[in-house]
Amino acid sequence: MELNILIIGDIVGRPGRMAAQKILPDLVRKEGIHFCIANAENAAGGSGLTPQIVSELFSYGINVITSGDHIWKKKEVIDYIETVPNLLRPANYPPESAGRGYNIFSFPDNPAIKIAVINLQGRVFMPPSSNCPFHTVDKILTEILLQTKIVIVDIHAEATSEKVALGWYLDGKISCIFGTHTHIQTADESILPQGTAYITDVGMCGPYDSVIGRRTDRVLSAFINGMPTAFDVAKNDVRLSGIIVTIDSDTGKAIRIKRINERLPPISDLAEEED
DSSP: EEEEEEOOEEHHHHHHHHHHHHHHHHHHHHOOEEEEEEEEETTTTTTTHHHHHHHHHTTTTEEEEEOTTTSSSTTTTTHHHHOOTBBBTTTTTTTTTSSSSSSEEEEEEEEEEEEEEEEEEOOOOTTOOOOOOOHHHHHHHHHHHOOOEEEEEEEESOOHHHHHHHHHHHHHSEEEEEEESSSSSSSSEETTTTTTTTEEEOOOESSSSTTTTBBBHHHHHHHHOOOOOOOBOOSEEEEEEEEEEEEEETTTOEEEEEEEEEEEEGGGGGOOOOO
C-alpha cells in the first residue's frame, strides 16, 4: 500500500495557524493524505505553544506536532506535554526534560499500520544542552524498528551540513528525514540511494512578506542599530509550505517526494496578533 504523508514546516503565529486551517483540509482531500506531521514550536505569537493552540492545530487534521528549541517558551506547555502523546519535543534533550521525543502512532484510516515519528535537534549553532542526535536516533531505532518500518524524523537544526550529514547517516534506516528551524524551503528534496526521502528544510507555514515570519522593519532595525526590539509576527503573503512523501507500507521505503507551497488569499483579521 502507498501511504501519503504530509509534512508542513514551522507554523508561525496566527497567520501560520490560519493557513493550516484554510488550506490543510482541501490539501488532504486533493492529495489523498493518510497522515500529517507539522512542526509548530512557533505557533503561539511566533514563539512557543499553548494547550489551546495545540488542540486547535489537531482539529485541522494534524496528527503529530514536532518542535524544537522554542518548545518551553510558554510555561503552560511544560505540564501539558506530559499528557499529549502526539506532541513531541527533541528526543536528544536531557532525559529529565518533560514530555517525549518520539512515539509510534496508528494511521487513522488503517490502525493496523504503524508510523513512528522522531523529533531531533541539531547541535551546531544551537543551544548546547542537546545530546548527540546521531547516537540518540540509533538508540531509538533499536526499539521502534521492531514495531514498524515506517519512520519519520524531524531534524530541527541551524546548520545545513548537520542536516545533510544526518540524512546520509539515516539513509536506508528510516522512511523520511526532513529539516525544520530555518523557515526557508530548500529545493533539494530527493530519495537517497537506500530509499530514504530527504529535504534540508520544508519551509515555513506563515507570512512570507517578512524575515522568516517576523516584521521586516523590526528585524532590519535590530540588524542596523543593534538595539533590542520586539520581533512581531508579520501578516502578509501567508503560505503553507512542506512536502508530501509517499511511502511503501510493506518496505518502509520512500517512493516519491514532492514540495508544496500553497498561498492563502488575503484575510483582514490577520491585522493583529492576539496569542
